[in-house]
Amino acid sequence: SQLKRDYGDKEAAVVMNTVGNIFSGQVVGETAKMLSERFGKVLQKRQSMTLSRNDKSTSISTQMDSLIPASKISTLTQGMFVGAVADSFEQPIEQKIFHAEIVVGSAKVKAETARYVKIPIITDFTDENGADRMQETIKENYDRIKAEAAEIVDKELDRLRKDPVLSKLLPPEQGA
Structure with a gap:
């Protein structure tokens, strides 16, 4: 149904009829019937x-019944x-169609998650009033970096203009 939605009926049919490997979890309706x-x-x-x-x-x-209804x-x-x-x-597979279950070792998962270390807060964006100032801080940093980069470019262009050899590398000034 997602293929049909994104690509249209004909194109989705081409993809579905070309694919050899299929893995699917719970699906309903036409998709379940097609599978x-x-x-x-x-x-x-x-x-x-x-x-x-x-x-x-x-x-x-x-009687003939669906292998997986x-x-x-x-x-x-x-x-x-x-x-x-x-x-x-080269590698024939005798059992090509399957209905399976992933067995999760809940005890192992629980033991592993218990060992997780909390990620430390490196930068706290809350101000003294408890308001989140992350967006403002990001904008300030962006504007500062942009201004510093422009300043570096201006200084370098000025250095090139003052050097008689390097000034020839610059395009001719507009309106000069």
């Missing part, structure tokens, strides 16, 4: 049992994803 169709279908065996007073009968049927794609939780990978002649 489900792209992942294909698989033959599913279904067994049903009928009980009656006289006998018990079992029937087995087969759009409903599954639209309800993926955090850390879960689906996808397909392209292979090559």
Whole structure:
């Protein structure tokens, strides 16, 4: 849907039909349906049992179902994803389509974040009244640096004008 929004239907279709590797988290609507169709279908065996007073009968049927249904794609939780990978002649991949989950070691993450050191405040832009003066300070620094650079250029141009050899490097003065 983002490709269609940004590039239009035809251009988005070209990109989607050219890409060999797909990784997707939760998506809904047309995108989920398109991914489900792209992942294909698989033959599913279904067994049903009928009980009656006289006998018990079992029937087995087969049906083609989506390998990863759009409903599954639209309800993926955090850390879960689906996808397909392209292979090559040199490195064939037997299992190209997958539905997987990133397993996060919560205890390890918690231990690591506990060791984080707070970033020190190098410059505090609050004034004595507690007002944030960062933008004003940045503007003052910008104006000061710009004025200092102009002063350096003026001094250097003046030095070049006073030197008979170097003054020839300067363009002729306008209106002189």
